[in-house]
Amino acid sequence: MAAESGHxxxxxxxxISHHLQNLQVCKxxxxxxxxxxxxxxxxxxxxxxxxxxxxxxxxxVVLFRSAAKKSSVGKPTKWQAFVEIIVExxxxxxxxxxxxxxxxxAPLGLTIFVWVFLMNLMDLIPVDWIxxxxxxxxxxxxxxxxxxxxxxxxxxxxxxxxxxxxxTIANKGIMGFIGELxxxxxxxPTKGVGLIAAPFIIAFNFILESVALLAKPVSLSLRLFGxxxxxxxIFILIAILGIWQLPLHFGWAVFHVLIVTLQAFIFMxxxxxxxxxxxxxx
Amino acid sequence: xDINWTLFGQTLAxxxxxxxxMKFIWPPILNAIEERQKQIEEGLAAADLSQEKLAEAATEAxxxxxxxxxxxxxxxxxxxxxxxxxxxxGKDAGVKERERQLAAAKAEIEQEANKAREELRGxxxxxxxxxxxxxxxxxxxxKSHQDILxxxxxxx
Numbered sequence: 001m002a003a004e005s006g007h008x009x010x011x012x013x014x015x016i017s018h019h020l021q022n023l024q025v026c027k028x029x030x031x032x033x034x035x036x037x038x039x040x041x042x043x044x045x046x047x048x049x050x051x052x053x054x055x056x057x058x059x060x061v062v063l064f065r066s067a068a069k070k071s072s073v074g075k076p077t078k079w080q081a082f083v084e085i086i087v088e089x090x091x092x093x094x095x096x097x098x099x100x101x102x103x104x105x106a107p108l109g110l111t112i113f114v115w116v117f118l119m120n121l122m123d124l125i126p127v128d129w130i131x132x133x134x135x136x137x138x139x140x141x142x143x144x145x146x147x148x149x150x151x152x153x154x155x156x157x158x159x160x161x162x163x164x165x166x167x168t169i170a171n172k173g174i175m176g177f178i179g180e181l182x183x184x185x186x187x188x189p190t191k192g193v194g195l196i197a198a199p200f201i202i203a204f205n206f207i208l209e210s211v212a213l214l215a216k217p218v219s220l221s222l223r224l225f226g227x228x229x230x231x232x233x234i235f236i237l238i239a240i241l242g243i244w245q246l247p248l249h250f251g252w253a254v255f256h257v258l259i260v261t262l263q264a265f266i267f268m269x270x271x272x273x274x275x276x277x278x279x280x281x282x
Numbered sequence: 283x284d285i286n287w288t289l290f291g292q293t294l295a296x297x298x299x300x301x302x303x304m305k306f307i308w309p310p311i312l313n314a315i316e317e318r319q320k321q322i323e324e325g326l327a328a329a330d331l332s333q334e335k336l337a338e339a340a341t342e343a344x345x346x347x348x349x350x351x352x353x354x355x356x357x358x359x360x361x362x363x364x365x366x367x368x369x370x371x372g373k374d375a376g377v378k379e380r381e382r383q384l385a386a387a388k389a390e391i392e393q394e395a396n397k398a399r400e401e402l403r404g405x406x407x408x409x410x411x412x413x414x415x416x417x418x419x420x421x422x423x424x425k426s427h428q429d430i431l432x433x434x435x436x437x438x
Contacts, residue, residue: 043286044284045286050291050292061299061307064303064311068307071313072314073317073321074318076318103304104300104304107303115296115299151286152288154285154289155288155292155295156293158293
């Protein structure tokens with residue numbers, strides 16, 4: 001419900017912006033750690049995002065590790081069977097796309113898929129429950145869906161970005177990487193009068209390819225962030241409506257289950273696709 | 283909504299989780315799956331093989347039974363033939379033996395009869411001679427006893 005989540009009566013605008021405010025801790029110019037006065041300060045940590053993200057990551061790790069530890073060939077438990085469905089789904093997605101051999105990509109895909117799914121799933125918890133509980137415990141802000149924080153999605157896509165560069169260099173060499181940035185899409189002339197134009201063509205290629213390379217992590221993270229942020233915002237807007245929120249909330253939650261799963265899958269799939277492109281030798 | 287240190291925190295967390303997953307979660311689960319796939323494949327192959335062997339054994343058994351039946355029929359026929367042979371042989375031998383014994387008995391009887399007849403003839407001759415002597419001694423009346431003596435001699 002609207003209103004009283006903390007400090008007395010609120011307007012709708014205050015309610016919404018309160019829900020979109022992270023719990024932050026930052027180091028100010030004086031070198032002191034302060035809470036929640038961090039606008040524009042780069043040395044800030046979004047405590048709630050990090051907390052939920054790590055907590056959900058741990059839940060993933062612990063649950064799946066429990067299945068892995070007790071995994072048996074002959075008599076799998078129900079939980080192991082469920083985990084195996086997910087593992088096999090990820091494994092077949094990777095095998096369809098990635099033709100090289102890598103011990104990293106499939107576990108990476110699995111971690112991304114389940115972790116992002118769990119973080120997205122936090123969106124289905126009614127928007128006021130955890131923030132209200134937190135404010136009762138004296139915590140002023142609590143944003144529970146980590147993937148609605150652009151830092152979280154960027155944090156992941158940057159890891160993917162470095163993996164892309166690593167795989168490109170590992171499979172094509174440093175010259176191959178540079179060549180990929182400069183020799184496409186227009187091949188510079190190697191002899192004759194056209195040689196004068198070569199530097200310009202290379203510069204043009206480099207700009208184009210750099211943008212294409214950088215667009216990969218940016219689009220990857222912004223896609224997830226945008227979808228989840230918009231979904232969360234709509235949940236918040238529905239929550240303002242009072243009693244009429246119930247059917248609307250249900251309807252949107254049903255749609256959102258699809259988005260939650262789909263976005264986790266897309267993030268995983270694009271990661272695999274980017275990495276397989278990076279390790280593809282022509 | 284600003285970019286801040288959370289970014290690096292998340293990257294770090296991701297590295298740790300991915301590393302953990304790669305090290306401790308993925309391999310055992312995938313191994314179990316692959317091992318099971320192998321076992322199922324082998325099991326199916328073994329089932330196919332045993333089915334094939336079963337069919338083979340069934341045909342073999344059928345062959346053996348048919349052969350045995352044939353042999354049994356053969357043996358039975360042989361036994362019948364042999365039995366018939368034996369019976370026939372026995373019958374033949376019996377008949378021969380009987381005929382042989384019969385012939386022997388007949389010969390013996392004949393012999394005995396001839397012997398008795400000879401003996402009897404001798405005795406009768408002797409009696410006739412004795413009685414003739416006696417008659418002759420008492421009264422020789424050739425005329426009155428001529429017919430008796432003639433009759434006697436005729437009878438002998």
